[in-house]
Amino acid sequence: MLDNRPQEEKNRMGVIIVISDNHNNSIFMEALSTNYNIHAFGFNGMHNVRAMYNIASRSNGIYDLLNDDRNLITGAFISCMNKITSIIVLGTEVDIICSSSRSSGVALSAIECGQFKSFFIDNVRKSTIMVGALHATSVKNFLFYMDHVREDDQENFFKLFTVHVRCLPARNTVDEKLNNQLEVIWNGIDGQNNDDVVASIAHVAAAEIITRITDPNYDQELMERVSREMKMMQDIILRVMVKINGNLEYVDRANPTYNEKLAQRLPWEMFLKAYEYKRAAEKVLAERKELAKTAQRRIFQHSKISNTHHEHAGYTTLMEESLARELQEMQANLLREIFDPNYFIKLVDRLVRVLSPEGSGASTRDASMRHKFTLVIENMEANLSGLINGPTNNKQLVEQLVSNMCNSCSNHARAHGNVRLAMEMEKMNIHLGKEMVMLICRQIIVPVYYKNIMARSAMLTCLTDSESKRANGNALYALTIEKMEMTLVMEMDKMEANPERTDKIDSTYNEKMVVLLVREMFLKASKYAEVAGESRLSREMEDMEDSLVYKVTTDPDYPDYYKKVVSNKLSYMLSWLSFRGSCEQPPYY
Structure with a gap:
């Protein structure tokens, strides 16, 4: 028609x-x-x-x-x-032409023009954008990038190129009116960012993320990213642990009795670290659930603009440095404690404090019980020292010593009215005895076991650091730390699991990592939208991430919930992309 x-x-x-x-x-x-x-x-x-x-x-x-x-x-x-109904020109075309008077080879490297078609000619020294019809009051923003611009070109930057606009009048409108309203702004090579350019770059970044989120095949992209993220986290763990093991070997050469004492005392450290981790995790999860119930909004720290890849690399570097620093400090403390003549007294204090229901209470102040515990543990270690240095290793004798120690401490705690501590000491028969046997009977070498305790400590560090960063508004960094904590959990589960369970552990890890990657996309889109002045999009993305955090916290067995979240907001995101693709400014919302 x-x-x-x-x-x-x-x-x-x-x-x-x-x-x-x-x-x-x-x-x-x-x-x-x-x-x-x-x-x-x-x-x-x-x-x-x-x-x-x-x-x-x-x-x-x-x-x-x-x-x-x-x-x-x-x-x-x-x-x-x-x-x-207010179209004023048709067939609008925008040409960006690099100056031919210079010999430095200035060329166009990229054009950001939304859904409009564009093409390069003359060896990327010219580009044309096919804009089409324009209505009254229309403002279109396009970004173009140039290569081979020298620092001394700053004062004469606008001589490096020219911009022409061609169009046909729709209703007796002359195209000079359009040309007179053409404006070129730029990001100075002296590092001074123009606010309009920064907002446009953020618009493009947000649009790229929303395009990926709304892609019906983005599940495949997520699964491809999971393996890369896992490899990145595992490489960080390996580098940190190599550094820690190197220190361990150095200390062992300086003091040959260090590994012997580690073999006796690492099970205690492992046991207490596991309980400390469990209690910290339970506390954090309770706080997360409470936060989700109250639907409390987070406060984000929105930087001006930054390259996503460099930003991600910066987060992982900070995380690696933080982990190495925390574990080296723990290693230094452990070295001091192992040769501390009051080691057993301090160990008992930790034991009672961690296992008692109050965390610290009347049982901690009971000098009689603490003294009894100290004597029992000292006696057990004296016997273990003989087994370590003896010609043979007796598995049954080790298990019996640990059992006697645990039962004696349990009976004494029950006699003093601390039933919870008594029950936990009884449970130690299995876990602590197994770990003592593994070390003393050479079923596992000290460096490997040492790596395990460091991994548990790293898990605890990541857990607390993640919540701290989120509370301070740095949600993206907090999420990066969550990836590390989850990878450490997977590594620990694989160390302790039967071979037939490894596939299940991998599957669970993949499901959880996918959710973290989706949350990361939401957070980045929210950040860029805020910088671009797209306040509604920023709020929507933040709310979508909030809903995922709440669902994962309250229903961890629902890994595909993110698909429902995307589906519920699909029409809004695609409509935003449709308007963003037209490069229209200001936003229509």
Whole structure:
């Protein structure tokens, strides 16, 4: 019909508007002409979101909802109608041409122009953007990047290129009016960022993330990223542990009795670290659940703009340095404690403090019980020393010594009214005895066991650091630490599990890592949207990440919940992409 208009009508802008009220995919079979802008609208909750978005995006059209949740006509539809009826020029083309008078080889490296087509010619010294129709008051922002710009070009930067705009008047409008309103702004090579350029870069970054989130095949991308993230975290763990093991070997050469004492005392350290980790984890999880119930919003620290790759690398470097620092400090403390003549007194203090229900209470202050515990543990270590240095290793005797020690301490704690401590001491028969046997009977070497205790300590460090960073507003760094903590949990589970359980451990890890990667995408999109001035998009992305945190905390067996979160906001995200793709400024919201 549009093609068959009278000749005098063909100078007027022709558009196609598609409105859908069902989920039928037959619209894909229609031969809709791409010679005209196609604007697609759907009734709220009653249309195929992806189908309508694809129809609009093929022709530089707009996709959005026709009515909102109150059945009112949306501002997007009204805005679209106003733009269609106020077209002033057609066939707009923007040329960016590098100066030919210079011999330095200045060239265009990239163009960010949304959904508009662009192409390079003349050996990337010229680019053309096919913009098409423009309505009254329209403002389009395009980004272009240049290579081979020297520092001494700063004062004469605008001589390096020229920008031309060509168009046809729609209603007796002259194109000079458009040319007179052309403005070029730039990011100075002296490091001074222009706010408008920064906002445009952030818009592009946010749009790239939203495009990935809304891609129906983005599950495959997530699974490919899981292996890369796991490898990155494992490499960090390996580097930190190599450094720690190197220190261990150095100390052993300086003092040959160090490893012998470690063999006797590492099981205690491992046991207490496991309990300390458990208690810290329970506390943090309780705080997370309480935070989720109150729907308390986080406060994000939004930097101006930064390269995502460099930012991620910076976070992992900081995390690696923090872990190495924490574990080396623990190693130094352990070295001092092992040769401390009051080691057993301090060990008992920790034991009672960690295992008593109050954390510290009347039982801690009971000197009689603490003295009894100290004597029992000292006696056990004296016997273990003989076994370590003896010609043979007696597994049954080691188990009996540990059992006698645990039962004696348990009976004494029960006699003093500390039932919880008594029960925990009885449970030690299995865990502590097994670990003592493994070391003394040479079933596991000290450096490997030492790595285990360091891994547990790293888990505890990551757990507490993650919550601290999140509380201080650095949610992205907190999430990076969560990845490390989860990887350490996987490594520890594999060390302690039967071989047939490793596939299940890997599967669980992959599911959890996917959720973390989705949360990371939401957080980055929120950050860039805030910088770009897209406050609603920033809030939506932040709320989506919040909902994932809440679901994972309250229902950890629902790994695919993120798909529902994306589905619920799909129409909003695609409509935002549709308007963002037109490079329209300011935002329509």
